[in-house]
């Protein structure tokens with residue numbers, strides 16, 4: 066039986082795993098980068114080992130450093146969380162070779178599902194229908210045309226070693242086939258190091274429904290219900306719920322049984338998710354995620370199971386704690402991902418220090434976070450601050466409970482997705498369960514949030530601190546937020562601030578004299594123009610990477626590039642001059 070587990074991850078998922086370890090009497094071991102020496106997951110752990118390095122590649126993706134920490138800590142199990150090494154078959158083998166238990170699926174299953182073509186074959190072996198498509202790599206663009214003429218346009222070209230929407234190209238007619246294929250293969254090579262691509266009929270307005278399964282080493286595979294993850298933006302999920310609105314019991318059972326067959330088709334063991342596209346009452350296998358997912362919490366709420374505890378039981382060789390007949394799904398659960406991003410500015414990453422944070426509580430509320438008040442959200446890692454999860458007996462009560470919990474959540478110092486969630490949860494389409502994967506981007510106007518987000522830290526107030534003061538107007542109490550100079554602000558407030566200096570806003574990037582400055586701290590990954598180039602207003606000048614997202618920095622107005630002050634690979638902070646245009 067496992068007695069000491071090293072969690073090869075950071076942030077909320079590391080803490081999530083450690084919480085279950087503590088309940089089970091298992092010692093938890095954290096690992097940390099130089100920037101995370103005093104991070105929340107390190108503070109929570111029973112023991113912690115330094116990996117060194119700042120970037121993910123130097124730290125949480127440094128195999129030698131992690132293996133050294135496994136040995137030094139004498140951990141007998143390793144949990145990868147999600148991201149990083151979670152779906153890396155070679156890493157799983159390296160852990161097992163050390164005699165340490167890998168708390169995840171067999172490496173062979175990771176490999177089958179990592180190749181989307183072999184995943185489609187595995188689903189077929191289980192008798193499960195995939196989205197209509199091909200089972201061999203595309204040879205040339207004539208394959209694309211032939212397929213489009215057979216199943217009807219549009220078609221999707223997808224990277225065989227991709228997933229999650231990266232490297233996917235939609236082609237609308239024969240004329241677009243060649244360019245679409247070239248672009249998909251180029252992207253696949255750049256992202257995944259392999260250019261193979263295959264074809265699927267493109268469903269124009271599907272819902273993303275996924276099924277949670279757990280499987281043990283005794284041949285038991287159990288499905289735990291579905292999650293609707295259709296509310297997403299640029300393939301980043303924002304809201305997830307279980308059950309899915311309007312999914313009838315017969316469809317749910319059919320999807321669950323199909324998911325079990327897919328899992329059996331690849332010899333799956335441990336917790337996994339089968340993604341399906343659902344359109345007009347039909348569902349199709351899309352891909353399988355061979356890890357515990359961010360949104361597992363909504364399944365935990367409706368089933369009363371602890372999925373991390375199940376993973377540990379499975380890794381110990383024990384049978385699942387439930388049979389299919391014993392799985393009970395009750396009520397409704399919704400999760401909102403609270404990211405350090407500014408929804409009013411196109412979800413621009415917003416790293417910085419959390420000056421103040423008050424977190425929701427009360428009936429049916431769960432807050433799984435990777436940060437506490439005073440912690441800094443670094444540009445080097447992903448931008449999930451925490452997950453707000455609620456449970457209630459039915460969907461509409463859960464929705465109202467989430468709105469109540471969101472109101473209780475305050476995070477100062479960085480922008481977050483909270484205002485976007487308030488807009489989504491209160492939206493009549495969401496309330497009616499009428500949303501699909503295109504709904505958020507096509508029907509919800511986030512620019513209306515401008516004023517709210519600007520209120521967090523308006524442009525040009527770097528030397529001021531926000532203060533909330535109660536005032537009474539005709540006997541009614543109001544709270545006003547005002548920006549005052551440091552000294553006055555502190556003097557008039559009873560609440561000491563951990564970081565008295567709010568970070569600058571991440572909006573202004575250019576000014577009338579033609580200097581373009583960094584909207585946020587980050588790394589210059591690509592220069593798109595050179596000195597002497599003529600540029601148009603709005604043209605992308607360079608790519609700035611922050612929190613694993615690439616952001617284009619654009620020209621405010623047309624002109625000639627006079628000077629480029631930065632080079633590729635350079636790290637910049639908010640406000641640094643990048644480019645001068647005359």
Ligand code: MV4
Nearest residue numbers: 196221228229230265266267268273297300502
């Ligand atoms: C599709 C699709 C329509 N037809 N495949 C994007 C993420 C990746 N998991 C698969 N994705 C899609 N694949 C076919 N044949 C539409 C999407 C898609 C999507 C899927 C799930 C959640 C959000 C999405 C947003 C846009 C497109």
